[in-house]
Amino acid sequence: MVLSRKIALINLTKESVRVSSIPLDLRRTFLGGRGINMYLLSKVYSKTLDPLSPQNPLIFGAGLLTGTLGFGSRINITAKSPESGYLGDSNMGGDFGAELVQAGFSHLVVTGKSQKPVYLLIRDNEIEFRDARSLMGLDTVETQRRIREELGDEKIKVASIGQAGENLVRFASIHTGMKNAAGRTGMGAVMGSKNLKAVAVRGTLGITISDPKHYLRYYLSEKKKLMETKWVQALGKYGTPILFQYSNTMGFLSVRNNQWTTIGDQGYALEAEALEPYTTGMLSCFGCPAHCRHRYSITEGRYKGARGEGPEYASLGSLGTKLGNLDLEHIIYAVDLCNRYGLDTISTGSYIAWAMELYQRGFLDQEQTGVPLHWGEGEAILELLHHIAHRKGFGKILSEGSFAKKQLGKGSEAYLLDIKNFPIEMTDERLSKSFALGMATSTRGACHMRSRPSLDVLGLPEEVLKKIYGGPVSNQLSSYAGKGRMVWWHELFNAVTDSLGFCRFLTIFSSPHAPSYRQFARLIKLATGLNLSVKELKTAGERIYTLERMMLIREGLSRKEDTLPKRYFDEPVPEGPAQGEVILREAFDQMLEENYRLHGWNKNGVPKKGTLRRLGLDNED
Amino acid sequence: MRIKVDANKCSGCHLCEMVCSLSHLGIIHPERSAIRIQKDDLQTSLNTPWLCKQCKIMKCLDGEKDVPARERKKFIWSTQRAERCPFNGLNVFGEQAYHCDLCLGNPQCVKVCTSGALTLST
Numbered sequence: 001m002v003l004s005r006k007i008a009l010i011n012l013t014k015e016s017v018r019v020s021s022i023p024l025d026l027r028r029t030f031l032g033g034r035g036i037n038m039y040l041l042s043k044v045y046s047k048t049l050d051p052l053s054p055q056n057p058l059i060f061g062a063g064l065l066t067g068t069l070g071f072g073s074r075i076n077i078t079a080k081s082p083e084s085g086y087l088g089d090s091n092m093g094g095d096f097g098a099e100l101v102q103a104g105f106s107h108l109v110v111t112g113k114s115q116k117p118v119y120l121l122i123r124d125n126e127i128e129f130r131d132a133r134s135l136m137g138l139d140t141v142e143t144q145r146r147i148r149e150e151l152g153d154e155k156i157k158v159a160s161i162g163q164a165g166e167n168l169v170r171f172a173s174i175h176t177g178m179k180n181a182a183g184r185t186g187m188g189a190v191m192g193s194k195n196l197k198a199v200a201v202r203g204t205l206g207i208t209i210s211d212p213k214h215y216l217r218y219y220l221s222e223k224k225k226l227m228e229t230k231w232v233q234a235l236g237k238y239g240t241p242i243l244f245q246y247s248n249t250m251g252f253l254s255v256r257n258n259q260w261t262t263i264g265d266q267g268y269a270l271e272a273e274a275l276e277p278y279t280t281g282m283l284s285c286f287g288c289p290a291h292c293r294h295r296y297s298i299t300e301g302r303y304k305g306a307r308g309e310g311p312e313y314a315s316l317g318s319l320g321t322k323l324g325n326l327d328l329e330h331i332i333y334a335v336d337l338c339n340r341y342g343l344d345t346i347s348t349g350s351y352i353a354w355a356m357e358l359y360q361r362g363f364l365d366q367e368q369t370g371v372p373l374h375w376g377e378g379e380a381i382l383e384l385l386h387h388i389a390h391r392k393g394f395g396k397i398l399s400e401g402s403f404a405k406k407q408l409g410k411g412s413e414a415y416l417l418d419i420k421n422f423p424i425e426m427t428d429e430r431l432s433k434s435f436a437l438g439m440a441t442s443t444r445g446a447c448h449m450r451s452r453p454s455l456d457v458l459g460l461p462e463e464v465l466k467k468i469y470g471g472p473v474s475n476q477l478s479s480y481a482g483k484g485r486m487v488w489w490h491e492l493f494n495a496v497t498d499s500l501g502f503c504r505f506l507t508i509f510s511s512p513h514a515p516s517y518r519q520f521a522r523l524i525k526l527a528t529g530l531n532l533s534v535k536e537l538k539t540a541g542e543r544i545y546t547l548e549r550m551m552l553i554r555e556g557l558s559r560k561e562d563t564l565p566k567r568y569f570d571e572p573v574p575e576g577p578a579q580g581e582v583i584l585r586e587a588f589d590q591m592l593e594e595n596y597r598l599h600g601w602n603k604n605g606v607p608k609k610g611t612l613r614r615l616g617l618d619n620e621d
Numbered sequence: 622m623r624i625k626v627d628a629n630k631c632s633g634c635h636l637c638e639m640v641c642s643l644s645h646l647g648i649i650h651p652e653r654s655a656i657r658i659q660k661d662d663l664q665t666s667l668n669t670p671w672l673c674k675q676c677k678i679m680k681c682l683d684g685e686k687d688v689p690a691r692e693r694k695k696f697i698w699s700t701q702r703a704e705r706c707p708f709n710g711l712n713v714f715g716e717q718a719y720h721c722d723l724c725l726g727n728p729q730c731v732k733v734c735t736s737g738a739l740t741l742s743t
Contacts, residue, residue, distance in 0.1 A: 068639075069636070069639055069643070069649070095635070095662075178666060206653065207648065207650070209643060209649060212643055212647035213647075216640060216644060223733070280629075281630065281632075281667075283668075284632035284633055286634065286635055287635060287636060288632075288634050289735040291735065307665070308666070
């Protein structure tokens with residue numbers, strides 16, 4: 001039974017492990033995954049907690065239904081972020097989360113720092129500390145392979161860091177498989193700071209199910225409905241690159257550090273169809289029927305012999321158009337390099353784009369950068385990736401991420417488009433006001449995954465939107481009306497799906513017909529016997545999001561930090577289908593206040609006492 | 622009837638293993654499923670499903686007196702039979718082997734497979 005899965009408190013300094021069960025009350029209130037991770041992190045989170053100190057806990061948390069038949073099987077990795085200096089949290093697919101649950105654990109809380117490089121081996125309720133000295137300096141893929149070889153078990157699943165995490169690059173990621181990443185907020189650097197190279201898991205315990213017969217029947221019927229949606233069918237054929245085409249056509253793509261928002265017809269070079277010659281099949285994360293991930297192989301040219309998985313839309317944008325780079329093969333290769341070094345492709349692209357705009361504007365020259373940082377300069381991009389991962393030359397400065405502002409000199413900060421010290425991504429949000437608001441309020445800094453209401457692009461009838469969101473919402477992408485509500489709804493919903501282990505793509509994201517709270521409640525009941533009503537699930541989402549908010553409040557952040565890069569307010573989109581779009585401050589403020597009101601936060605974005613009491617977060621007051 | 626496998630199409634989702642163990646044993650336990658996915662997830666990213674081919678001449682029963690038609694309908698087999706199978710068609714976990722009984726005519730793994738890797742052949 002997933003409810004019997006444990007929390008392991010692992011101290012690397014003492015090489016000690018303490019295992020505890022998860023109280024049912026905690027499951028009911030925080031569910032699992034991101035929710036319980038936040039509960040655990042909040043116990044020690046403070047303004048003075050140094051993200052790279054032994055005291056910062058690195059928390060792995062499988063979703064409540066991860067490893068079972070559901071709508072995904074994902075895991076969240078959470079800590080205070082060395083990239084932003086605030087809340088860190090990243091969600092990862094692949095098989096690792098399900099394997100951890102099969103091995104008897106839902107959550108791992110890793111604290112301390114090992115004296116020598118170490119990796120953890122977790123097998124059926126047992127946790128072992130193992131020497132990782134021979135693994136140091138290896139990339140993420142090679143690390144996984146060596147661990148399997150050492151243990152003589154090809155079924156072992158490993159989450160590891162690459163060279164970037166070892167070298168404490170602030171935006172280093174944690175990887176499992178060829179490309180699954182807990183990419184954002186620098187969780188790989190936290191792992192590196194602990195001298196923890198990898199976590200290897202193998203589980204054969206089995207998961208008992210409360211009502212197997214009805215559970216299987218219900219799952220199959222819901223899966224059938226899901227597979228009939230146009231969205232999942234398109235996703236299974238083209239993967240996330242299909243979104244690239246959409247954002248380019250609509251004009252919400254990041255081009256040359258958001259100086260432009262479309263590349264027009266040149267976009268054909270990077271669209272989903274352009275990937276087809278390289279694609280050799282589609283792959284799934286554990287327990288997913290959608291298979292949205294490309295398997296590729298490059299058989300000729302400069303990158304002949306390269307093969308792997310991906311690339312995703314976020315990486316196509318971040319290492320492609322954002323850098324003025326329209327060479328698809330180069331992007332595929334660069335993404336793979338990031339995956340192997342353990343670098344978040346989104347942040348890496350964003351910091352390089354920042355440097356390129358500084359180069360364009362004369363803040364930087366080749367003497368400082370070592371390479372010519374012209375837009376689209378492929379060789380320079382690769383060189384920088386090597387240098388960032390190894391903290392060499394100019395890469396050493398960029399490896400500090402947004403903390404490099406001081407080193408890059410006065411005025412440089414204006415060209416890093418960041419929110420809460422965390423860079424914006426592969427998109428530009430001046431056209432879609434809901435997307436913009438979601439970036440501003442996101443609890444982990446600029447992030448589309450905290451709320452992005454992709455339904456907004458579909459122009460659904462407003463009565464449908466009203467039914468979903470419980471209040472009036474405009475169906476115009478560039479309208480501000482009701483978007484505070486729309487974002488609020490997804491902020492809670494995504495907190496719930498991340499806590500159950502579900503994937504954005506299999507729940508309400510781009511299809512109104514995808515599973516939602518009602519289906520979640522039924523699956524939880526049939527799988528675990530736990531009765532959680534739709535209302536209780538929504539309240540859990542509120543609780544999780546508001547607790548995250550309270551950690552930001554402890555940092556002294558509030559309304560003034562829920563904002564957007566200056567460019568969004570001051571520079572209308574210069575050309576293309578979104579030409580003239582800009583964020584109006586007054587209308588933005590109204591969206592923000594609507595969002596706060598629905599959360600039960602005051603006008604300054606601080607949760608009200610009554611809200612904290614209602615959510616059982618009184619001690620946060 | 623048998624289940625045809627197209628390894629190139631297998632997405633590696635493991636849903637087949639999950640529903641196999643769930644429908645037979647009431648537990649999600651990929652190790653105790655009659656189908657298993659061998660993953661080469663760090664190199665070629667190819668996934669290979671392995672399961673009983675429903676051979677007409679059952680080498681797996683060599684030396685046994687059991688009635689083949691009856692054995693075909695059983696899910697839990699002995700590990701000796703797995704050793705005799707020339708096609709690596711049985712999954713072994715602990716002291717038992719798991720044999721595809723075709724869910725007695727309605728294979729759940731085929732039902733759950735969305736990539737087209739598993740199809741029914743009569």
